[in-house]
Amino acid sequence: MKRIVYTLMQVLGLIAAWYAADRASAWLGLPFSGGVVGLVVMVVLLHSGLLRPTAIEHGADWLLSNMLLFFIPLVVSVVQFTGLLKQDGLRLFAAIGIGFTCVMVATALTVEWACRFERGRRLRRLRSVRGAQ
Numbered sequence: 001m002k003r004i005v006y007t008l009m010q011v012l013g014l015i016a017a018w019y020a021a022d023r024a025s026a027w028l029g030l031p032f033s034g035g036v037v038g039l040v041v042m043v044v045l046l047h048s049g050l051l052r053p054t055a056i057e058h059g060a061d062w063l064l065s066n067m068l069l070f071f072i073p074l075v076v077s078v079v080q081f082t083g084l085l086k087q088d089g090l091r092l093f094a095a096i097g098i099g100f101t102c103v104m105v106a107t108a109l110t111v112e113w114a115c116r117f118e119r120g121r122r123l124r125r126l127r128s129v130r131g132a133q
Contacts, residue, residue, distance in 0.1 A: 003058070010059025017042065 021041060022034025030037065045051035085092065 007058040007062050010056050011062060012059075014056060014059050014063065 018035065018038050021038030025032065025034040025037045042051070042056075046053060
């Protein structure tokens with residue numbers, strides 16, 4: 001029960017962070033969504049050490065494991081616009097495919113960069129520990 005409450009608090013914290021970033025983006029009139037602002041803020045907080053990964057790990061894992069639930073309304077709305085799909089379906093699916101591919105490539109490159117960065121950091125820390133002995 002304690003873990004469920006802990007995960008719920010992390011999810012609520014992530015939602016609050018997203019909402020604050022979304023409001024800040026709208027208030028500042030930025031040309032991109034609050035999700036992007038929140039992502040940048042989260043990366044800065046994690047890299048600076050002000051936010052530990054363990055503080056959001058369970059909530060983020062839960063959100064990722066249940067991501068499909070967030071896309072069900074999208075599927076229902078697509079069914080409602082069959083006329084649009086008949087008329088511009090090929091262009092829409094091409095745009096979705098290109099967008100999906102770009103997101104996946106950017107995500108893969110970002111994860112690869114983060115893993116290399118983390119490995120380098122661990123290696124430097126290990127070398128400094130061994131050098132001190």
